[in-house]
Amino acid sequence: MKQIPDPASALHIRADELWIDESNLVYSANESDTYALEEALLLKEAHGGEVVVVTVGSARTTQMLKDALAKGAGRAIRVALEGDGDLDSNGMAHLLAAALREEAFDLILTGLQSDDAGHGQLGPMLAELLDLPHVTLVVATDIEAASIKVKQELEGGWFQNVTLTLPALLTIQSGINKPRYASLKGIMAMKSKKIRDVQPAGLGIDPQQLAPLQTVKRIYLPIKSKETVFLEGSPAEVAAQLVDKLTNEAKVL
Amino acid sequence: MQSGVPIPIPPLFYAFAALATLYFAYNLRRAAAARIGRPDSRAIDWWALIPNAITYGIAQRKVTSFKFGYASVMHLLMAWGFMELFFATSVDFFVERGWFAVWLPAKDTPWFAAANEVGGLALGIGVAMALWRRLPRNKPALLPNDAFSGRGSLLGDVGILLVLLLLAMGGFMTEAARLAIEQPENAAASFVAFSLVGLLSLEMWHSLQPALWWSHAALALTLIALLPQTKLFHALLAIVNAALTNHAEMGQLRPMHITKMMSDPEADLDSLVLGAGQVQDLTWKQLLDAQTCTECARCTSVCPAHAVGSPLSPMKIMQVIRKQLYDQTMGGKEAAELIGANAITAEELWACTTCGACAQECPVMIDHIPAIVDMRRFLVLSEGAPPEAAASSLEKTAQHGNPWGFAHETRLDWAADMDPPVPLMAQKQDVDILYWVGCAGSFDPRNQSVTRAMITILEAAGVDYAILGKEEKCTGDAARRIGEENVYETLAHDNIATLDRYRFKRIVTACPHCMQTIGRDYAQLGGQYEVVHHSAFIEELLEAGKLTPSQTVDGKVTFHDPCYLGRHNDQYDAPRAVIARTAGQDAMVEMELSRGESFCCGAGGGNMWYETKSDERVNLARFDQAIETGAETVATACSFCLIMMDDAVKVRGKEGAVAVKDIAELVAEGLTRDG
Numbered sequence: 001m002k003q004i005p006d007p008a009s010a011l012h013i014r015a016d017e018l019w020i021d022e023s024n025l026v027y028s029a030n031e032s033d034t035y036a037l038e039e040a041l042l043l044k045e046a047h048g049g050e051v052v053v054v055t056v057g058s059a060r061t062t063q064m065l066k067d068a069l070a071k072g073a074g075r076a077i078r079v080a081l082e083g084d085g086d087l088d089s090n091g092m093a094h095l096l097a098a099a100l101r102e103e104a105f106d107l108i109l110t111g112l113q114s115d116d117a118g119h120g121q122l123g124p125m126l127a128e129l130l131d132l133p134h135v136t137l138v139v140a141t142d143i144e145a146a147s148i149k150v151k152q153e154l155e156g157g158w159f160q161n162v163t164l165t166l167p168a169l170l171t172i173q174s175g176i177n178k179p180r181y182a183s184l185k186g187i188m189a190m191k192s193k194k195i196r197d198v199q200p201a202g203l204g205i206d207p208q209q210l211a212p213l214q215t216v217k218r219i220y221l222p223i224k225s226k227e228t229v230f231l232e233g234s235p236a237e238v239a240a241q242l243v244d245k246l247t248n249e250a251k252v253l
Numbered sequence: 254m255q256s257g258v259p260i261p262i263p264p265l266f267y268a269f270a271a272l273a274t275l276y277f278a279y280n281l282r283r284a285a286a287a288r289i290g291r292p293d294s295r296a297i298d299w300w301a302l303i304p305n306a307i308t309y310g311i312a313q314r315k316v317t318s319f320k321f322g323y324a325s326v327m328h329l330l331m332a333w334g335f336m337e338l339f340f341a342t343s344v345d346f347f348v349e350r351g352w353f354a355v356w357l358p359a360k361d362t363p364w365f366a367a368a369n370e371v372g373g374l375a376l377g378i379g380v381a382m383a384l385w386r387r388l389p390r391n392k393p394a395l396l397p398n399d400a401f402s403g404r405g406s407l408l409g410d411v412g413i414l415l416v417l418l419l420l421a422m423g424g425f426m427t428e429a430a431r432l433a434i435e436q437p438e439n440a441a442a443s444f445v446a447f448s449l450v451g452l453l454s455l456e457m458w459h460s461l462q463p464a465l466w467w468s469h470a471a472l473a474l475t476l477i478a479l480l481p482q483t484k485l486f487h488a489l490l491a492i493v494n495a496a497l498t499n500h501a502e503m504g505q506l507r508p509m510h511i512t513k514m515m516s517d518p519e520a521d522l523d524s525l526v527l528g529a530g531q532v533q534d535l536t537w538k539q540l541l542d543a544q545t546c547t548e549c550a551r552c553t554s555v556c557p558a559h560a561v562g563s564p565l566s567p568m569k570i571m572q573v574i575r576k577q578l579y580d581q582t583m584g585g586k587e588a589a590e591l592i593g594a595n596a597i598t599a600e601e602l603w604a605c606t607t608c609g610a611c612a613q614e615c616p617v618m619i620d621h622i623p624a625i626v627d628m629r630r631f632l633v634l635s636e637g638a639p640p641e642a643a644a645s646s647l648e649k650t651a652q653h654g655n656p657w658g659f660a661h662e663t664r665l666d667w668a669a670d671m672d673p674p675v676p677l678m679a680q681k682q683d684v685d686i687l688y689w690v691g692c693a694g695s696f697d698p699r700n701q702s703v704t705r706a707m708i709t710i711l712e713a714a715g716v717d718y719a720i721l722g723k724e725e726k727c728t729g730d731a732a733r734r735i736g737e738e739n740v741y742e743t744l745a746h747d748n749i750a751t752l753d754r755y756r757f758k759r760i761v762t763a764c765p766h767c768m769q770t771i772g773r774d775y776a777q778l779g780g781q782y783e784v785v786h787h788s789a790f791i792e793e794l795l796e797a798g799k800l801t802p803s804q805t806v807d808g809k810v811t812f813h814d815p816c817y818l819g820r821h822n823d824q825y826d827a828p829r830a831v832i833a834r835t836a837g838q839d840a841m842v843e844m845e846l847s848r849g850e851s852f853c854c855g856a857g858g859g860n861m862w863y864e865t866k867s868d869e870r871v872n873l874a875r876f877d878q879a880i881e882t883g884a885e886t887v888a889t890a891c892s893f894c895l896i897m898m899d900d901a902v903k904v905r906g907k908e909g910a911v912a913v914k915d916i917a918e919l920v921a922e923g924l925t926r927d928g
Contacts, residue, residue: 181637184511188515
C-alpha cells in the first residue's frame with residue numbers, strides 16, 4: 001500500500017516546481033490500494049491464510065498501516081524511508097522485492113496505480129523482479145487450489161479471463177469490492193499486532209539499482225484550454241457549420 | 254332463598270381470591286425481567302418519583318391528546334372505569350367481612366352504588382370503542398400490524414377486550430340478580446342494574462344468581478392472577494416506568510468512555526460488548542420501556558421516516574425487544590440476535606433521524622432514540638457496518654475534522670474577504686461570546702451565508718466575540734448518532750481541550766446540533782459550557798435594543814422547527830420572536846405540524862450523510878407542508894434544515910417563488926439595508 005496526499009487536500013506546487021509542497025498536507029491510503037487490501041481480506045476469509053500489509057515510507061505511514069491492521073491484516077512490514085519522493089517505481093520495486101523475498105507468500109496484491117504519481121508500473125516491475133506471473137487491472141478473482149482465475153479489464157468495455165499458477169501478483173482495479181469500515185473491535189485487536197520496520201541498508205541492495213531511471217523536470221497545473229462556441233442558425237446551417245469545424249479546425253473528419 | 258334476605262359472599266371465594274392474589278404476586282416477577290440489562294447512565298430523579306408516578310402513571314397525563322382524541326377518550330373511559338370497579342369490588346369484599354368498615358361506604362350507599370354503575374358503564378363504552386376500531390373495516394387506524402404485534406388479534410388485545418366486556422356485563426347482571434333478590438331500599442341508585450331487574454322473573458334471578466355470581470368472580474380472579482402476562486400489565490408498568498423516568502435526560506445517549514477504556518491496561522477488551530446486539534446489552538430502563546409498551550402506535554404514527562414509507566416503526570422495535578426479553582428470561586430460550594431479518598433490521602435502524610417525535614408522543618415515557626443508537630453502535634463498533642455512504646463520511650470526519658471531507662486548511666476560507674477581519678480566539682484569548690461556526694457554516698456555501706449574516710449581526714450589535722477558526726473541528730454530532738462513539742469522543746476531547754484553553758462567557762452557534770453536542774453531550778466528558786442558540790441570542794440583542802433591523806420580508810412566512818432546537822431543547826419562541834421583528838406581526842403562518850409536533854427535515858441523526866430506502870424523501874414531504882400554508886418564505890434555524898429545505902425548493906421547482914432563509918439572514922438583511 002502507498003500513502004499519498006489526500007485527494008481533498010489543497011495542493012500547492014513547491015517553489016522548485018519539482019514536487020508539491022508537503023507541509024500542511026493530510027495523507028491517506030491510495031484508493032486502489034484500499035481495494036487491493038479488501039480483496040486480500042476477502043480471500044483470507046474465504047480460503048484462510050494471513051494478510052500482510054507492506055509499504056515503503058516514513059513514520060507517517062503508521063496511520064495507514066494501523067487502519068489496515070484494524071480492518072483485519074495480521075501484521076505489517078514497512079521498508080523505512082524518510083520521504084519517498086526521490087524513488088521512482090523501479091527503486092520502490094527493488095526495495096519491496098528485497099523485503100518480500102524472505103516472506104512465504106502465495107499472492108501479492110497491489111493497487112492498479114498510485115493516485116499521486118500515476119505510473120502504474122510498480123506491480124509489473126515487482127512481479128518481474130520476483131519472477132512471478134502477473135495480471136494488471138483485475139476486476140474479479142477466484143482461487144482454485146494452486147491457481148487463481150482472474151478477470152482483467154481491457155479497453156473499450158472488453159474483459160479477458162486469465163488463470164495464473166500461484167504464487168502470483170495482481171494489480172487491482174478500484175471498484176472490485178466494497179472496502180470495509182474499521183470496527184472498534186478491529187481497532188482494539190490492532191493494538192496487539194506488529195509493524196515491522198525493515199531498514200533498506202539491511203536488504204543488501206546495490207544503491208545503483210535504486211537510482212531513479214526517470215527524473216521530473218517540472219510539475220504544473222493543467223492549462224485550461226476549454227473553449228465553448230455556440231453555433232447559431234437553422235438546424236441545417238448549424239450542421240453545415242459543425243461539419244466545417246470538424247473538418248477544418250478539429251481535423252477529425 | 255327468600256327475597257329480601259342478603260346473599261352472603263361464600264367463604265370459599267376468599268380462599269380463591271387469596272390464591273389469585275398469590276399467583277398475581279408470583280407473576281409480578283415478570284417486571285423484574287429488565288434486571289438483565291446494563292446499568293443506565295440516566296440517574297433516577299428521586300424527588301420526581303412519586304409526582305411522576307401520579308401524573309404520568311395514574312393520571313395518564315400524556316395519554317390525553319387532542320391529536321388522538323378518539324383513542325384518548327376510549328382509554329380514559331376504560332382505565333378509570335377499570336380502576337373504579339376494582340376499588341368498588343374490593344370495598345364490597347372488605348365490608349362484607351367487616352374489615353376497615355369504619356372508613357368504607359356500606360353496600361347500597363346511594364352515591365357509592367351510582368358511582369359503581371358509572372364505572373361499569375365507562376368500562377363497557379370504552380371497550381366497545383376499542384373493539385369498534387378493531388373491526389376489520391376500521392383496522393387501518395391500528396397500523397402498523399406486523400408479526401410482532403398482538404394488535405387486533407383474538408390472542409392479542411381483542412381477547413383481552415372481550416374479557417373486559419364480559420366482566421362489565423357480568424357485573425351488571427350479577428348486581429341485577431342481587432337487587433332482584435335482596436330488594437334493598439336504594440336499589441334504584443344502581444341505575445343500570447336496576448333497569449335490568451325487570452327483564453327476568455324473580456324465580457329466574459334466583460336460579461341464575463349462583464352461576465352468574467361465580468362465573469363473574471372466576472373471570473375476575475383469573476384476570477387478576479394472569480394480568481402480568483397480558484397486555485393489561487402496561488397499567489402497572491406504566492406507573493413504574495413513569496416514576497423511574499428522568500425527564501431532563503430524555504433522548505440523552507449513554508456515554509461509552511471509549512477513550513478511557515482503550516487507554517486502561519486492565520480493561521478486558523476481548524469480552525467487551527460494544528453497543529447492543531442482544532437484549533441484555535440494552536440498559537434496564539430501555540428494557541423496562543419495551544416491557545411497558547402498550548402497542549398504541551402513536552410513536553409510529555408520528556414518525557417522519559414511517560410517514561415517507563421507510564421500514565422504520567419505533568413501536569415494532571419495542572415489540573421485538575420485549576419479545577426477546579421475555580423469551581430469554583421467562584421462556585428459557587437462548588439469547589437471540591436483536592438485529593436481523595426476523596428481528597430488527599439494520600434498514601429500520603438507519604432510517605431513524607433521531608427527531609424525537611416518537612418519545613414526545615409516547616404516553617408511557619418510552620425513550621426510543623438511545624435504544625436505537627445503542628443498536629447502531631453495535632452495527633458500527635462491533636460489526637464495522639455503517640451505511641456505505643456514512644462510512645465514507647465518518648472516515649472523512651476522522652481525517653479532516655468535517656463530515657464533507659474538505660481539507661481542514663480551507664476551514665476559514667469563507668472569512669478571507671470579510672471586512673473587518675473576523676476576530677480569532679487565538680488573538681483575543683478572552684471574550685464575552687465565542688461564536689461556534691460549525692462545519693456547515695464553514696464549508697457549505699448556503700450556510701456560509703448564514704455565518705456571514707451572524708458576523709454582520711455580531712459586528713452591528715458591538716458584541717465582544719471571536720471564533721476558533723482552524724482550531725474548530727466537527728463536534729461529532731452525526732458520528733455519535735450514527736453510533737460511531739469512538740470518532741465522536743476523539744473529536745469531543747479535541748474540542749474540549751481547545752475550548753478550555755480560552756476564556757469566554759458563552760458559546761453562540763447557529764446550528765442546534767452543535768448546541769446539543771457542545772452544550773449537553775460534552776458534559777458527559779467533562780466539558781461544561783453554556784451554549785446559546787443564535788435565535789435566542791439575536792432575540793436578546795433585539796430586546797436590548799442593540800439591533801434595529803428594518804422589515805426584510807414581504808408576504809407570509811412559516812417557520813420550520815428544527816428537532817434539536819425544539820423537541821430536544823424545548824426552544825420554540827425565540828425564532829418566532831425574531832421573525833416577528835423582521836416580517837411584521839401578521840406575516841407568520843404556522844404549519845399544521847409545528848413546535849413540538851414539528852416534522853423532521855430528514856437530515857438528523859446522521860441521515861444527512863447517507864440515503865435510506867423510502868417512497869419519498871422526508872425533506873420534500875416537509876417542504877410540501879410548508880408551502881401548503883401559502884408562505885413565500887420558509888424560515889428555519891438549523892444548518893441541516895436549511896440544506897434540506899433549500900434542496901426541496903430546487904426539486905419542487907419553486908426557486909424564485911419560495912425563499913428558504915435562516916432567521917439570521919432575515920435580520921442581517923435588515924441591517925445592511927439600513928447601511
